[in-house]
Amino acid sequence: MSVSQTAFSAAILDATHPVPEGLIDAKAQPAGGRFSVYRNNVAVSLTEAMQQAFPVVTKLIGKQNMDGLAGIFLRQCPPSSPLMMFYGEEFPEFLGGMAKLSHLGYLPDVARLELALRHAYHAADSTAIDPQSLAIPPEDLMQARLTLAPAVQVLSSDWPIYSIWQYNTQPNAAKPEPQAQDILVTRPEFDPLPGLLSEGGVIWIDLIQNGTSIGEAFEITVTETPEFDLGSTLALLLQGGAITSVNIERPGT
Amino acid sequence: MLDDALRSNRLPAAPGVGYKPQHFSQILENAQPVAWLEIHAENYMGDGGRPLAQLRHLSKQFPISVHGVGLSIGGETPLDLDHLARLKHLVGWLNPASFSEHLAWSTHDSHFLNDLLPLPYTGATLTRVCEHIEQVQETVGRQMLLENPSSYLAFEESTWSEPDFLSEIVSRTGCGMLLDVNNVFVSATNLDFSPQEYIDAYPLDKVGEIHLGGHDEDKDDHGHPLLIDSHGREVANPVWKLLDYVLEKSGPKPVLVEWDTDIPDWPILQAEADRALAALERVPA
Secondary structure (H helix, E strand, C coil): CCCCHHHHHHHHHCCCCCCCCCEECCCCCECHHHHHHHHHHHHHHHHHHHHHHCHHHHHHHCHHHHHHHHHHHHHHCCCCCCCHHHCCCCHHHHHHCCHHHCCCCCHHHHHHHHHHHHHHHHCCCCCCCCHHHHCCCHHHHHHCEEEECCCCEEEEECCCHHHHHHHHHCCCCCCCCCCCEEEEEECCCCCCEEEEECCCHHHHHHHHHCCCCHHHHHHHHHHHCCCCCHHHHHHHHHHCCCEEEEECCCCCC | CCCCCCECCCCCCCEEEECCHHHHHHHHHCCCCCCEEEEEHHHHCCCCCHHHHHHHHHHCCCCEEEECCCCCCCCCCCCCHHHHHHHHHHHHHHCCCEEEEECCEEEECCEEEEEEECCCCCHHHHHHHHHHHHHHHHHHCECCEEECCCCCCEECCCCCCHHHHHHHHHHHHCCEEEEEHHHHHHHHHHHCCCHHHHHHHCCHHHEEEEEEECCEEEECCCCCEEEECCCCCCCCHHHHHHHHHHHHHHCCCCEEEECCCCCCCHHHHHHHHHHHHHHHHCCCC
């Protein structure tokens, strides 16, 4: 009796599947419970990968609940690549679909932030500009286009996502107050750093990443968000080493 | 068959350990007696950041062995070409002292199961595994070492013994072998064969690297001992004894201690490497 990998993998992921026939023990008897070694290896290794990947989600719901959720998730969404560093891309959406977790509406965004931090951690290296490069006449600055580091990620949330992250990872952080928050993730050296973006920052950074000049992006952003603060947004980017080049096109040159 | 021009493996016949990032600064301070390091290829396939920076740093001071755990050489489906390209890229820039993978499968229907799953030793498996190894060696541009698995069960359909199956792969593809002594002991206990006889039949002259690791003890449904290859503790005494048996026959080889779960403090890994060094020193060169 030959055992296909289709049958083998189906029985690994679903313990209600019978152990495939044709697998035997040392005495040529059916392998029975020995098959559980593979079931356990797969479930335990993927559950541990999920806990490592989403430490704040794990902290928020408790390790036991995370184990249970990971057990359901890994069967619905087994890894699609051997790169375990990016496992769990579908987890935010999965969390959003769990009726039992609907009272923790911020969980999917916390998971999105943890994914963004991981992507930033593994993103390509880059060299930040000297902040002095931006100390140029305002009319030149407004014409300038910026290149941002590959590690830069932006997240927009209806929840106080930054405060929740701080509260669960930093000692003495203030208790989160209900409000919408946007986050800029940078990677000054090797450790990803979430920063709180002021209102409109997400729109402006998105425009900058699409090659819009600083001034034009500013004009567009303030029509939607008059309170947008360009200075603090630039400062946050500089602080995170997130600007890798400044290109100034002077008219007529 | 492997082209003679492909580079072969050249780790020192000395102790090595599986590299864990938490040991980075201690390794740079005092690595003794660890002479080389092994990494899991998949952990160094990001675009940048700390993992690659650490690896670049370590590779200036230590011979590095790249050990793949996700290629699914024994898979019924074709090899993942994206993954193969990532492996080629890593081996290309790092130029490691050794490159190895497993006789196992882990990917099916585009699902990666994150475990080394077993294969029946049949003519069909042999053909498929050899095709995949040739594809890997041609793409990556160098010889690959193939590691023997740890087994918890067997396949009724198998028509080859494991050492004969491995020897046949070596002679068809020109790959080398990675002999995991703990895996031999685990499989021998679980499937009632003599580990010494297994070693006697193993293509020892093609072994470019030896692995050691800790295992857990369990029992199957009938109370038969069932050892689990967990890499979460010290190497067991009978495995050290089996290492002596191997080295006496093979002569000195690069010997790696693997410890992947419940990772200990660096001095504990150093002590394991000391034991490997002592075993190597007992063998006439």
